[in-house]
Amino acid sequence: MTGDRARLEEERLRTVRRLADLRGDYRGFVEASKDSNADDEHDPEGTTIAFERSQVGALVRQAEAQLEEVDAALARLAAGRYGVCVDCGATIPAGRLEARPAAARCVACASTRR
Structure with missing residues (x-):
């Protein structure tokens, strides 16, 4: 952490x-x-x-x-x-957090919010 x-x-x-x-x-x-x-x-x-x-x-x-x-x-x-998706509770992949440290959602949930 x-x-x-x-x-x-x-x-x-x-x-x-x-x-x-x-x-x-x-x-x-x-x-x-x-x-x-x-x-x-x-x-x-x-x-x-x-x-x-x-x-x-x-x-x-x-x-x-x-x-x-x-x-x-x-x-x-x-x-x-x-590192836990605020929508579904899944773990946000480390690569996503490295690219977007403030990411609150996993890729699947972020893509459906558009």
């Missing part, structure tokens, strides 16, 4: 850092749009500030969801339920 905890803690740290970077990027887009009176919706040179802000906002939400998943996995580890 020590390896599992280390892998989850590493995943959590990586996600927290990514989230901090993304939030900084988002704040930058918000600040850029406040300081500019340019009509970026009609800029022929590329994407708009609003589009970029929307894209980064989506990435922030994804990182927040990932952090919640990692925290839930750490809670399952503390409760002795890590």
Whole structure:
């Protein structure tokens, strides 16, 4: 279990850092749009500030969801339920946990939830 905890803690740290970077990027887009009176919706040179802000906002939400998943996995580890599918109770294969340390479901249950 020590390896599992280390892998989850590493995943959590990586996600927290990514989230901090993304939030900084988002704040930058918000600040850029406040300081500019340019009509970026009609800029022929590329994407708009609003589009970029929307894209980064989506990435922030994804990182927040990932952090919640990692925290839930750490809670399952503390409760002795890590590596057990939350839907069917089957053991989650080690390879799946290695690839997705926060996985809460076995492959069969994860594929039916889509």
